[in-house]
Every structure is written in C-alpha cells, then in structure tokens.
Amino acid sequence: MAKGGSPPDGELVQLLTPEGERIESVTGSDGTVYRADFTDEEYRGLYRDLVIVRKLDAEATALQRQGELGIWASLLGQEAAQVGSGRALRPQDMAFPTYREHGVLYCRGIDPIMPLGLFRGVDQGGWDPNEFKFNMYTIVIGAQTLHATGYAMGVTMDGKTGTDDGEAVIAYFGDGATSQGDVNEAFIWAGVFNSPLVFFCQNNQYAISEPLERQTRIPLYRRAGGFGFPGIRVDGNDVLATYAVTRAALDHARLGQGPTLIEAYTYRMGAHTTNDDPTRYRIASEVEAWQAKDPIKRVRAFLEREQIADAAFFAEVDEQAKRESLHLRERVLEMPDPAPVTMFDNVYPNGSPLVDKERERFVEYQASFEGSAH
Amino acid sequence: MAEKLTIGKALTTGMRRALENDPKVVIMGEDVGKLGGVFRITDGLQKDFGEDRVIDTPLAESGIIGTAVGLAIRGYRPVCEIQFDGFVYPAYDQIVSQVAKMHFRSQGKVRLPIVIRIPFGGGIGAVEHHSESPEAYFAHTAGLKVVACSSPEDAHYMIQQAIASDDPIVFLEPKRRYWEKGDVELGLDLDSAYPLHASKTVRAGTDVTVLAYGPMVRTSLDAAAAAEEDGRSLEVIDLRTLSPLDLAPVYESVKRTGRCVVVHEAPSNVGLGAELAARITEECFYSLEAPVLRVTAPNTPYPAARVEEEYLPDLDRVLDAVDRTFGW
Numbered sequence: 080m081a082k083g084g085s086p087p088d089g090e091l092v093q094l095l096t097p098e099g100e101r102i103e104s105v106t107g108s109d110g111t112v113y114r115a116d117f118t119d120e121e122y123r124g125l126y127r128d129l130v131i132v133r134k135l136d137a138e139a140t141a142l143q144r145q146g147e148l149g150i151w152a153s154l155l156g157q158e159a160a161q162v163g164s165g166r167a168l169r170p171q172d173m174a175f176p177t178y179r180e181h182g183v184l185y186c187r188g189i190d191p192i193m194p195l196g197l198f199r200g201v202d203q204g205g206w207d208p209n210e211f212k213f214n215m216y217t218i219v220i221g222a223q224t225l226h227a228t229g230y231a232m233g234v235t236m237d238g239k240t241g242t243d244d245g246e247a248v249i250a251y252f253g254d255g256a257t258s259q260g261d262v263n264e265a266f267i268w269a270g271v272f273n274s275p276l277v278f279f280c281q282n283n284q285y286a287i288s289e290p291l292e293r294q295t296r297i298p299l300y301r302r303a304g305g306f307g308f309p310g311i312r313v314d315g316n317d318v319l320a321t322y323a324v325t326r327a328a329l330d331h332a333r334l335g336q337g338p339t340l341i342e343a344y345t346y347r348m349g350a351h352t353t354n355d356d357p358t359r360y361r362i363a364s365e366v367e368a369w370q371a372k373d374p375i376k377r378v379r380a381f382l383e384r385e386q387i388a389d390a391a392f393f394a395e396v397d398e399q400a401k402r403e404s405l406h407l408r409e410r411v412l413e414m415p416d417p418a419p420v421t422m423f424d425n426v427y428p429n430g431s432p433l434v435d436k437e438r439e440r441f442v443e444y445q446a447s448f449e450g451s452a453h
Numbered sequence: 454m455a456e457k458l459t460i461g462k463a464l465t466t467g468m469r470r471a472l473e474n475d476p477k478v479v480i481m482g483e484d485v486g487k488l489g490g491v492f493r494i495t496d497g498l499q500k501d502f503g504e505d506r507v508i509d510t511p512l513a514e515s516g517i518i519g520t521a522v523g524l525a526i527r528g529y530r531p532v533c534e535i536q537f538d539g540f541v542y543p544a545y546d547q548i549v550s551q552v553a554k555m556h557f558r559s560q561g562k563v564r565l566p567i568v569i570r571i572p573f574g575g576g577i578g579a580v581e582h583h584s585e586s587p588e589a590y591f592a593h594t595a596g597l598k599v600v601a602c603s604s605p606e607d608a609h610y611m612i613q614q615a616i617a618s619d620d621p622i623v624f625l626e627p628k629r630r631y632w633e634k635g636d637v638e639l640g641l642d643l644d645s646a647y648p649l650h651a652s653k654t655v656r657a658g659t660d661v662t663v664l665a666y667g668p669m670v671r672t673s674l675d676a677a678a679a680a681e682e683d684g685r686s687l688e689v690i691d692l693r694t695l696s697p698l699d700l701a702p703v704y705e706s707v708k709r710t711g712r713c714v715v716v717h718e719a720p721s722n723v724g725l726g727a728e729l730a731a732r733i734t735e736e737c738f739y740s741l742e743a744p745v746l747r748v749t750a751p752n753t754p755y756p757a758a759r760v761e762e763e764y765l766p767d768l769d770r771v772l773d774a775v776d777r778t779f780g781w
Binding site: 175202203204205206207208209210214215217219222224225226227228229230231232233234236237260261264265267268271424425426427428429431432433434 | 505511522523531555559561562619697698
C-alpha cells in the first residue's frame with residue numbers, strides 16, 4: 080500500500096488507483112485525513128454494490144431500447160461516485176437526488192423498481208421522501224439543491240445537529256447544474272445558515288453535449304471558497320475515496336460545522352439519456368481513456384491482489400446481479416398503465432371543485448364510448 | 454369583540470395567531486425580521502418569535518421558495534413573503550414546477566403547506582416592477598390555489614386559513630389598501646370564519662353583477678354607491694378565491710341581473726376576466742342581456758407612476774362599462 084500524502088491543489092483525493100493499488104491515507108489542505116478502513120466483508124460489499132447497480136442500469140437501458148421505458152438516464156461510469164457517497168450516508172441522513180442517482184437509491188435500500196414508473200411513463204416517480212430518506216427524483220436542473228438546503232435548515236431548527244448522531248443532508252447535482260441560479264442560491268443559503276449539508280457534484284464532464292469548459296473557468300470544487308465553505312475534489316471513480324470524503328463531509332455537517340462542496344470527478348460513459356448521441360460531441364479516444372479508469376475494474380484488481388475475494392465470489396456477484404436485473408425486468412413488464420381517470424387525483428391535498436367537475440365530465444365522456452367500437 | 458384594524462395590521466395579527474397556534478409555522482422573506490417587512494406586515498413578529506421562526510433570508514426569491522419546499526418536506530409550514538409582485542418571477546420556476554406539482558407527482562404522499570404572500574397591484578406611485586398584477590400566471594397553474602383579500606376581516610382570517618391549509622396557496626394582498634380600516638371580529642374559530650375558498654356578495658343589487666377581487670373591490674363598491682344615485686343597483690361580488698373560482702354565487706347573481714362586469718387591475722388579455730366571461734357565458738347564456746364586459750388595465754406594461762391613475766380601472770370606468778351593458 081502506498082503511503083499517500085497531500086494532493087497538490089487541483090488534484091484528486093484518491094485511495095485506490097485505477098490499477099487497483101491502495102493509498103493508505105490522503106491529507107486534505109485543511110488537515111482532514113481521508114482514509115478508508117474497511118473489513119474484507121465491507122470491501123466485497125462495495126464491489127457487489129458497484130456490479131449490481133451497473134447491471135441494473137444496463138437492464139434499464141435495454142428496456143428502453145426495447146420500448147419498455149420511454150427514456151433512461153444511465154449512470155454508467157458513475158457507479159463509484161454514487162455507491163461511495165450512498166454508502167457514506169447514515170440511516171438518519173436525507174438525500175436529494177437528480178434523476179440519475181439510481182446507485183444512491185440502491186444504497187439507501189430502496190427497491191430499484193421505484194423510479195422506473197417515471198421512466199416507463201406510468202407515474203411521476205412518486206414516493207414519500209421521508210419514508211425512504213430519499214427525495215423524489217428532480218428533473219429541473221438544480222432545483223433540488225434548494226429543497227435540500229431548506230430541509231437542512233429544518234434539521235438545524237429541530238436541534239438535530241451538533242452530535243455524532245446528528246442528521247446531515249446531501250444534495251446531488253451535476254457539473255451543468257453549477258451554472259444554475261438555484262444551485263448558487265443554495266450555496267449562499269447553506270453558507271449563511273451554516274446548514275448541515277453536503278453538496279455532492281458529480282462532474283461527469285458533460286451537460287448533455289456541452290463540455291465542462293462551457294460551465295466554468297475554474298475547477299468546480301474551488302467555487303465553494305467564494306461561498307465560505309470548504310470544497311474538495313475526489314476521484315469519483317474511486318469508491319473508497321468517495322466514501323471517505325463524503326463520510327467526513329457528512330460528519331462535519333452533522334456536528335453543526337456547516338456545508339461542504341464535493342466535486343466527484345468522473346465521466347459519463349454513456350449518453351446523457353437514451354435520446355442522446357454522444358458521438359456527435361466527443362471523440363472515441365476520450366472515452367477510451369476513461370475506460371482505463373473504470374470504477375469497478377480497479378476494485379476487482381484490488382480484491383484479487385489482496386486475495387480478499389476469489390473467483391467463486393465474483394461469479395456469485397455476477398449471478399446475483401443477473402438475478403436482480405431479471406427480476407427488475409419482469410416487474411417493469413408487469414407495470415400496468417394507470418387508469419386515465421387517476422390523472423385527476425392528488426392535484427390538491429384538499430381537492431378542488433374545478434378538478435372534481437372535470438373528473439366527473441371525463442368519466443361521463445369515457446362512459447359514452449362503452450359498447451361502441453371506439 | 455370587534456376591533457378597528459387596517460388590512461396590514463389585520464394580516465399581522467393573523468400571522469401572529471398562526472405563529473402562536475402552531476410551532477411549525479415559520480415566516481421567511483426579505484426584511485421580514487427587524488424591519489418588519491417593507492410594508493411592516495410582519496412588524497414585531499421576529500422580536501416575539503425569534504430569528505428561527507421569522508427568518509430574514511438572503512435576497513433571492515427562488516431561494517425563498519426553494520428552501521420553503523425543503524422546510525415543508527421536513528414538516529414546517531413556511532409563510533413566504535415576496536416583497537413586491539414584480540419580484541416573484543425569479544421564484545416562478547420553483548412555484549410552478551416544484552410547489553405546484555409535488556403533491557401530484559408524489560401521488561399524494563408529499564404535502565407542501567406553503568403560503569406565498571405577494572403584495573400586488575398598483576396605485577402607490579411606485580417605480581416599475583412594484584405595481585403588477587401577476588395573478589393569472591398562478592391561477593393558470595394546476596396545483597396552486599390563489600386567493601386575494603380585500604378587507605381587514607378577510608385579511609385576518611384568510612391568512613390564517615391559508616396557513617392552516619395543506620394546499621400551496623398564493624396569497625395576494627392589495628398593497629394600496631393596506632392602510633384601509635375596518636371592523637375585525639377577533640377570536641373567531643377558523644372554521645366559523647367565512648370560508649377561504651368562497652366568493653362573497655359584498656353589496657346586494659338587482660341590475661348588474663360586478664365581479665372584483667383585491668384592490669378593485671373597494672373601487673367597485675364606490676362605483677356601486679355612485680350608481681345608486683343614478684338609480685342603478687349594482688351587486689358586487691368579491692371573488693376572494695381566484696383558483697379555484699367559486700362561481701355558484703356568481704351564476705346565481707348573473708342569472709338574476711342578466712348583466713355582468715368584471716373588474717381587475719391586470720391587463721385583459723388571457724386574464725381572469727376572460728375566464729370568468731367564458732364560464733358565465735356557458736352557464737348563464739340564456740339569462741344574459743349583454744356580453745360580459747371587462748374593465749381592466751390596458752395590455753401594456755405597467756406605465757410610469759404619473760399616469761397610473763389613467764392606467765388603472767377606476768369608478769368612472771366601472772360605471773362606463775355598466776352603462777354599456779345596457780346598450781345591447
């Protein structure tokens with residue numbers, strides 16, 4: 080194991096090299112020591128998570144290609160950023176995702192079928208954020224960072240910070256979102272109110288087709304300085320470093336020490352969504368270079384080198400991933416279309432006579448076709 | 454026990470009661486703390502309830518509404534003050550895309566009991582962006598409810614009812630009427646106060662139905678008093694709830710009078726008046742003696758303050774429209 084040290088400004092916190100070599104610890108510029116001391120079982124668990132979320136994601140892409148989902152936003156390439164940060168959350172922590180955090184969702188112990196209604200078009204992805212400590216997916220870019228900030232203000236108002244078992248909040252967003260006013264307002268508010276919040280930016284290098292240079296002149300993590308809280312850049316393809324950095328930031332937040340911006344430096348290996356064609360805006364050699372930094376390969380190399388896992392383990396994980404993805408597929412195919420009349424439901428908690436009247440007319444109109452060939 | 458209060462004070466006392474009755478109620482906005490708001494509507498509340506419950510926010514309207522969403526998910530009941538109507542637009546995305554839709558998207562699992570208070574309308578001699586009437590933008594959006602108060606008693610109870618409601622509510626306050634006084638019967642139970650989402654006949658009449666809300670209720674009542682001298686009897690209905698509209702009393706009235714004039718400060722094009730005219734035509738077609746007429750501001754941006762008196766509907770323009778309904 081390499082000893083590590085402090086990364087020069089602008090470099091990544093890394094605890095596992097692309098070749099699978101462990102770095103014992105890294106000391107951040109503020110003196111925080113990042114290390115990942117996992118048991119063998121935990122190392123194997125992280126590997127299992129990575130493989131499963133990639134497989135589930137591939138299954139969803141396939142389902143879209145077969146016409147079973149309307150669209151899919153793949154996380155391919157970002158598994159470590161999501162599993163590392165997702166596993167760093169404590170049960171009491173609250174997450175505010177974008178629409179791509181399928182890996183975080185999985186780590187929260189949520190059934191991966193849950194968001195697929197949204198992508199299949201049978202619902203709007205509705206679940207109770209408080210039940211799962213995981214907000215609904217948010218499609219409007221950056222809007223959820225303000226929701227996370229408000230929620231975190233509530234945590235403070237409830238007196239749930241300042242102790243080891245305090246609550247922290249994590250807000251996910253991408254590099255493109257950092258150009259949004261809402262994200263910058265969230266930075267300002269979280270700073271001003273010293274909110275227990277971790278801003279977790281997966282810099283996957285592209286906002287659909289636009290490269291990072293179109294969003295920023297400085298490394299994203301350095302934006303935090305202007306808002307008055309720490310920013311740190313981590314190798315987002317390194318699940319160990321992502322875990323360590325996120326866990327430290329969450330604990331910093333839960334102790335009442337305020338927000339942190341984490342820039343998880345990663346790469347979107349696939350398209351923005353299944354409607355996108357990335358060959359129009361990036362070259363194959365760039366994708367190949369990132370393939371060499373694959374988040375799963377390096378964990379496997381490490382597990383093999385350290386003899387933490389054997390061939391039987393890897394085969395068993397692949398088998399489990401296959402089983403879970405098949406199970407997901409079967410259930411997606413069984414998702415029924417909603418009854419049209421349900422579009423009138425839940426417009427308001429207290430209802431509305433206007434909507435009620437329209438529902439009534441809709442039902443009458445639909446009934447008028449009964450018995451006809453229409 | 455009735456007390457004479459201005460609309461502004463009636464709102465303040467209403468919010469004070471809401472803060473007392475529910476520890477989850479928080480007030481947030483620009484300058485709402487020490488200053489008590491630029492119109493002093495939150496005057497004294499931070500002093501009595503603390504900086505955690507009456508929150509001076511950074512100067513960012515999207516931030517006010519976006520963080521209110523998060524607070525509501527956490528179980529709070531945020532009452533957001535937008536300082537002036539023309540400054541609500543930076544928050545528009547959060548209001549129409551997040552606040553309005555989250556209950557629906559979540560299949561009813563999320564409730565966002567957020568009140569967005571907006572002082573609206575003109576007539577105060579202000580510079581641009583301080584006199585607008587943005588109600589149609591919000592009334593058009595499913596998932597939002599929109600109400601406007603016009604009297605001290607309504608202000609006092611409607612704000613409390615809005616805060617107690619689990620629906621997200623855009624609460625429009627007639628800023629030029631903040632200083633108008635009226636009797637407020639304090640201490641009523643919210644359920645026994647006049648319902649929030651109900652229109653109210655504020656003057657009975659027989660010849661023409663005049664529909665108004667917010668600042669134009671006073672204008673319409675003044676017009677009705679003037680018309681009486683000319684021997685015309687106007688019935689004035691304060692709509693109070695702009696989304697959903699409470700139209701049963703309107704239909705009943707128009708069927709009786711056969712004539713209807715809608716008055717609002719917002720421009721006519723695709724506004725509340727158009728919606729009212731369409732619905733009244735559908736429901737009261739055979740009773741109408743004349744088309745539903747609208748008295749509104751012109752379809753121009755709000756002009757310089759020195760000409761706003763000519764821009765805004767006034768008593769004479771209401772009476773002119775009333776006269777025209779007899780021309781058919």
